[in-house]
Amino acid sequence: MSVEKGHLDSFKHKCCEDLYQKLYILVFPCTLTVFVIYVPQNEDTEQQIIRETFHLVSKRDENVCNFLEGGMLIGGSENRLIYRHYATLYFVFCVDSSESELGILDLIQVFVETLDKCFENVCELDLIFHVDKVHNILAEMVMGGMVLETNMNEIIIQVDAQNKMEKSEAGIAGAPARAVSAVKNMNLPEMPRNINIGDISIKVPNLPSFK
């Protein structure tokens, strides 16, 4: 799994489902990265769920089972947390009894493989800096807390088609912005605190799209 190659801090994805509606949450701790919750809660509850889940999941050893009873916070005993651990990444889903536990484990695998394909060897930083893209990919798999598609190829086709559309829309107007962000991302891991915008703006006119 190429995910493991990446320099990964920590990352988790959790998906919850309460008694009546399904909810899935994505969480990446430290700099929390992706987080989806399908049953709207207020911010405090959401944050509490994240903290608690992270606490529960992160303290678990290797070689223990991937299921956890989350207790009242995630909607009672009918629900359980199902997670997978890739290097330092945690993907956590929370589901109710209507989902097959092993099935969800497979789903997480599909999700990670899809991320890997879409980001071309995904690493944690991809996920951290492109939360929106992760969201869009997830939206093709899970909709409103229900599993929409489990076929990886199908998911990738749809995601690609949408990205292509986005690119064609951006057209000439989008080019400079992309160029700038490419420049900004050149030294992605640790940028200096004060980005000297003046410097970068000199480089921009040299870009090919400004002929």
Added chain:
Amino acid sequence: MALKIVKGSIDRMFDKNLQDLVRGIRNHKEDEAKYISTCIDEIKQELKQDNIAVKSNAVCKLTYLQMLGYDVSWAAFNIVEVMSSSKFTYKRIGYLAASQCFHESTDVIMLTTNQIRKDLSSPNQYDTGVALTGLSCFVTPDLARDLANDIMTLMSHTKPYIRKKAVLIMYKVFLKYPESLRPAFPRMKEKLEDPDPGVQSAAVNVICELARRNPKNYLSLAPLFFKLMTSSTNNWVLIKIIKLFGALTPLEPRLGKKLIEPLTNLIHSTSAMSLLYECVNTVIAVLISLSSGMPNHSASIQLCVQKLRILIEDSDQNLKYLGLLAMSKILKTHPKSVQSHKDLILQCLDDKDESIRLRALDLLYGMVSKKNLMEIVKKLMLHVDKAEGTTYRDELLTKIIDICSQSNYQYITNFEWYISILVELTRLEGTRHGHLIASQMLDVAIRVKAIRAFAVAQMATLLDNAHLLTGNTQHSGICEVLYAAAWICGEFSEHLEDPMATLEAMLRPKVATLPGHIQAVYVQNAAKLFSTVLCGQEGAPADSKVAQETSQLLIDRLPVFVQSDNLEVQERASCILQLVKYIQKLQQKDVEVAEEVTALFAGELNPVAPKAQKKVPVPEGLDLDAWINEPPSGSESEDEGRKTKGKAVFAREESRHTKPRYTEVDEKELAKRREVRKAEQANNPFYIKASPSSQKVYQEAVGVEHIPVVQIDLSVPLKVPGMPMSDQYVKLEEERRQKNKADRKKDKKKRREKGRQRRGDSGPESEEDITPAHMVDIVTEEMPENALPSDDDDKDPNDPHKALNIDLDKPLADSEKKLPVRTHRPDEVLKSPIEDAEGLEVTSEPKKKSGKEKKDKERKKGKEKKKKKKHKQEEGEDLMEAGSEEPVQSKVTNDVAAQPPASTPEEAAAVTDAPPASTPDAASGVAAVVPDSETKSSKHKKKQKKEKDKKKKHHHHHHSDGAREESVQNGTVEDEEPLPPMSNYALLAENSYIKMVCDIQGNLHDGSQVVVSVIFENKCDSFIKSMEFNVMDSLNSKLQRPEGAGPHDSLTVPFHLPPGISSEARFIFSVQSIVMPQKLKGTLTFIVKTEDSSTHEKLDFKLHFTCTSYLITTPCYSDAYAKLLESGDLKGSSLKLEGINQPFHHLLARICFHHHFSVVERIDSCASMYSRSIQGHHVCLLVKTADQTVSIDAKCDEPGLLRNVLDEIKLTFSQC
């Protein structure tokens, strides 16, 4: 133009984008909050700009911040703006933000209905997809109702991608709008056989989810699912179906029998563990459901248990976990087959994985027997000592108590042991379950008479060592035990060895630090103890002095409690203190008081069944709702407050374990009642009976052997000093059993054993042989006579799935074929002028009408039209409309409430063109025709729409029936009539090319601005471009133009309009005085481009700024409202409206909606309302209604504004 765009994008490319924000946050770990707050300020600036790209970038960042836990609800409106962008890129950002940030109480959601509808019907499948995905997260009942038809149409979309999403989102729609289930279900069923596997899987998903909650309604689908199960190869679908069968089998045993074979085959054949596991699970469910009817499935059980054992033994912890989980299901019905794997389960108890240990614990529950209980609990106690986390330790604690107390303490042979276990558990620090231990202590002490002496001794020790429990006051959970200890010592004080010492222990000053309710019990039971002490002391006449000293002790110690801040403690203490003082006085006169004091606490206590209180039947002639005394005519809210307060007090009372004392009842009467009750109990499956098995054992023992069951076993110490050790009991118990065995060996010749001795010298002792060490007289719990037990007590009344319990097999009535739409905001954007006029006519009609005559006329008119139409139209076209277009239906729903439910069959048949008998066919007909309509050009659609509108009246009869019937069927008739449709968009101007409707709103953030949202609709077949919007500024109001533009320059509308499309643009006006309404003249110029030519056109309009548009809906609390009125700064004015015959809540809703007020308080037919102008003027209304007359008393700090607002309100109501 292009240059302008490039310029704009260069400007904005140095705005922070999402990556910059993330990077920034990572770089500012120390002062993250500060950094984010500057970012939010930047975002606020960006949101103010007109450039949609900048806005969407800002919204994108907000989505991230929301994820971090920041409240971004303030930007909800901007999110809607981005959602409504015509570009997919921005739309997607907008919908993502909405799905993350919106929830049901987000008020801007109601603004999105039209936008979402437009996106749903977008020619671009990804626009639709994105809208569906977003909607699935924030769908509200309103949205569900308004969009149900649109989504239903999408279920038959040509693209599987859309079908799949539409099918899945229907589940959410059903939840929010249950009325849609029946009409939509036939199509949902069809989707089970969709050619696309994704759509099929989505349909299976939805139906499984529905069926899980209300399985019996879906039994008829079983054959279809059976077919799918045997044909499908998609494991996801298979798993879902198999899970569904698990839910269905309990309702239909025949199904189970059919299932066993294919499932067993799957178990043998599949390589997918997930599928195997689900199959085993369902087989278990089948076996459970069959366990009563069909025996001889032991082979299947064996197969299951075998497979599960393999899972549990697997090195993969996941499989182990699931194996245990499934095992616990078998345990319920086939405990024997699980018990043989006890070794394996006990082994799992030592697993390092907590989840697995917890599952194993669950299983233990069913593994215990009289023989091994002590051993298992001992093992658990070891775990308790070792456990690190409190959660797991608490879980262990509850499990120990569960295991021991199950089936009425069936497996406990030695209650002394159990009490010592409980006492040992009290040493757990920081447990949350003190109350659980306490209630067990109370329960055992009350119900097992034989144990009382021992329990009292233990409790006395506990009380004496109370400091050990309360030493660390933070862990107060455990001090609940003292509650039980004090009560037991007081109530059964006759068993105390040294009551004086215990009394002293209970009155220690340290007690005052305990929680109030425990102190209260202390005080009360000190009094009980006191009476016991007096009894003992007065027996010896010489000791009258000692007795007086006891009284003195109480008199000295009680004042501490009299000063308690807890009301209960204070009251009891002062009562008892006075009593003791009086007693002391009598004692000084050498009067014997002991007997009288004891009489205070005389009477036997019986346990009461938990639900007994609820089951007391209301005596005939007693109306609980009637007032005993007429309530004082004062303000109602005060009354409410008192009532709830009273309730709270009682509720608290209940939660304590206070057992009600029975007042003296005639003995005979009591005996008679008991007889009746016992007979009832015998037939009552819900009644907790005294364990029959254990009782039988004792009776037999007494009857046959003539030997007293209770033998004081000398090996059991009468009192274990200090904290008791349960381990001692385990050893003693073993010794006892050994001894009995040995005894038996000595007496080999006697076949029958005496007393508690066991038979069988070799091999395991059989269950029945282990006789308890104590006579266990388990007192049954009392229930009131005539109590009707029912099992529905525990159901959650809030479960939304309850509403979905709808019979789906009943053929759809004609009126149900279309989705009932109760209320709606009309989709004015799509209206043509003719429609508009007609729509108005229709909506206004029912209000004017008073007699039936008119309705009949109207109906006839409709019929005639219909007939005319029929000649022109092909068959089936009606159907198409029925299934495809909602706006038409929605427009007329206003009439729903007003229309009579009667609908002649021919009429209904005419509408649907389908024979009413063959409804399923008709329904499928709808679905079959619809896809065609999708593919037709929009031009064609428009034509249809016009035609439809002519028939509109017809539809609405039809509709009213649907809504009526539906609501009655589901039992969900609403208390209040649904609101009529409302819209604030008013027609601005129109010609044959374009139509403009507008809404004017004050700007929340800027006191001198109003925002005018104009929807432009292209009505012609040509492309409209280069729209320019201009307004002649007045002194007071000015259109805000970009910097550098002259005061008369026009603004370019930032989009083009293809034929039939509408879009919205916002213009900002600055306003100086808001006191007066005013009109501004304006012009819209545009170019109409046809294939070969283009013409310049213009349209004049008059923009009307009403005073209402300066008001902003602002919530206000009633106390702040009262203060405002009292302040005296406001000047009053009033208004009377005659002949208003709409319901009061409609009236209020209208004022709220059209005039931007919010209701502060509503009492019956009187309501106070509040609003605020953009410049901060308060406007307060008091609306009263009586006999069609509505009087509005209003106050405002600006009389001019108020007058105009009232005039506008009057105008609103004169129009309807």
